[in-house]
Amino acid sequence: MSGDAEPVVRLRGVGKVYGTGPSAVTALRDLDHDFARGSFTAVMGRSGSGKTTLLQCAAGLTRPTSGSVSVGGADLSTLGEAELSGMRGLRIGFVFQAFNLLPALTARENIELPLRLAGRPPAPGRVDELVDRMGIAGHVHRRPHELSGGQQQRAAICRALVAGPEVVFADEPTGNLDTGSGREILAVLRFVVDAMGQTVIMVTHDPAVASRADRVLLLSDGRLVDIVESPTAEKIVTGLEARR
Ligand SMILES: Nc1ncnc2c1ncn2[C@@H]1O[C@H](COP(=O)(O)OP(=O)(O)OP(=O)(O)O)[C@@H](O)[C@H]1O
Numbered sequence: 001m002s003g004d005a006e007p008v009v010r011l012r013g014v015g016k017v018y019g020t021g022p023s024a025v026t027a028l029r030d031l032d033h034d035f036a037r038g039s040f041t042a043v044m045g046r047s048g049s050g051k052t053t054l055l056q057c058a059a060g061l062t063r064p065t066s067g068s069v070s071v072g073g074a075d076l077s078t079l080g081e082a083e084l085s086g087m088r089g090l091r092i093g094f095v096f097q098a099f100n101l102l103p104a105l106t107a108r109e110n111i112e113l114p115l116r117l118a119g120r121p122p123a124p125g126r127v128d129e130l131v132d133r134m135g136i137a138g139h140v141h142r143r144p145h146e147l148s149g150g151q152q153q154r155a156a157i158c159r160a161l162v163a164g165p166e167v168v169f170a171d172e173p174t175g176n177l178d179t180g181s182g183r184e185i186l187a188v189l190r191f192v193v194d195a196m197g198q199t200v201i202m203v204t205h206d207p208a209v210a211s212r213a214d215r216v217l218l219l220s221d222g223r224l225v226d227i228v229e230s231p232t233a234e235k236i237v238t239g240l241e242a243r244r
Contacts, residue, residue, distance in 0.1 A: 005036065006037070007037070008035050008036070008167050008199045009034075009035040009069070009070070009071050009166075010033075010069070010070045011031050011032060011058060011069055012032055012067050012068045012069075013066060014054075014064045014068070014069060015030055015031070015064060015066035015067055015222075016053050016057055016064050016222075017065045026222055028054060028057065028064070028222045029222040030066075030067070031067070032224070035058075035167070035201055036199070038198070038199060039193070039199055039215070040189065040190065040193040040199075040202070040213045040214045041201050041214065042202050042203075042210035042215075042231070043201065043202065043217045043219065044210050044219070045218055045219030045220055045240075045243075046220070049219040049220055049221060050219050051203045052171065054217075055171055055201065055203050058169065058201065059071075059092050059169045060079075060092065063077070071087065071092065071167065074087070089118050089163070090114060092165050092167060092168075092169065093159075093161055093163070093165040093167070093168035094160055094171075095153070095156050095160050095170040096156065096171055096173075097172035097173065097175035098176060099149070099152040099153055099156045099176070101144040101152055101156060101159075102144075103144055105143070107136065107140040107141075107143070107152075107158075108131070108141065110156075110159055111127055111131065111140070111155060111159045112162065114159060114163050115162055115163055118163070122162065127140075133196075135188075136151055139155075150185060153174075153177065153181075153185050157185075157192065161196070161198065166199065167198075168200045169200075169201050170189065170201070170202040170203070171202075172203060172205070173189065173202060173204075174204070174206070175204075175205075186212045190212060207233040207237050207240070208233045211232050211233045211235075211236060215229050215230070216231045216236055218236075218239050225243055226242075
């Protein structure tokens with residue numbers, strides 16, 4: 001990883017306040033960070049520390065109140081709603097705790113959906129190669145309810161990757177899985193970074209899950225208070241406890 005390469009996601013002075021007046025809540029305060037291409041970052045912090053807000057601002061789902069966010073060199077504040085929505089469809093991939101696959105579609109149709117919605121039919125072989133690499137090639141003709149949680153999440157990861165995005169955001173991707181399936185999904189995300197060169201930014205509550213990332217950002221009260229490099233669960237717990 002080269003230190004001076006252009007970051008995939010750049011946050012500068014990002015602040016977010018929900019509401020106005022006495023009921024206003026400051027969720028993020030003056031946050032700066034560069035997410036390097038091909039890196040795997042976990043975001044941790046106690047409940048209410050701003051993790052989801054950070055993810056949503058970085059992914060263009062919510063506009064920050066102050067500061068700037070750029071993804072793949074594009075300053076999101078300069079984009080209109082339609083451009084932002086197009087960017088989220090193709091240049092940003094999402095993986096959710098609850099998988100969020102459409103129940104009426106097969107796994108393959110779910111995976112192809114972002115491209116079809118954008119009017120870009122999937123390149124021949126692209127989906128086959130992806131589902132093969134993600135280990136669900138034999139299951140893609142099934143609907144989500146006919147798949148295990150781990151298989152559904154693999155399909156969701158394929159859907160996030162199908163358009164070749166700049167970055168994949170994952171919000172508690174193992175939160176609905178048992179420990180074994182969760183471990184497998186983390187191995188898949190590591191593969192996505194190490195073998196496919198993708199960038200993954202993941203929110204989690206679990207130090208064991210976060211320890212699979214290259215680094216962990218610790219948030220407290222909307223501030224980025226520490227970065228744990230080459231994390232172990234122990235180092236993360238120590239960092240979190242130091243901030244209580
Ligand atoms: N839409 C909203 N309107 C008002 N306040 C909000 C909104 N979304 C979040 N907040 C507040 O902003 C702060 C940060 O919330 P956020 O969801 O980003 O934290 P989090 O670290 O992801 O929490 P958790 O771990 O519980 O999911 C909290 O005080 C929360 O109550």
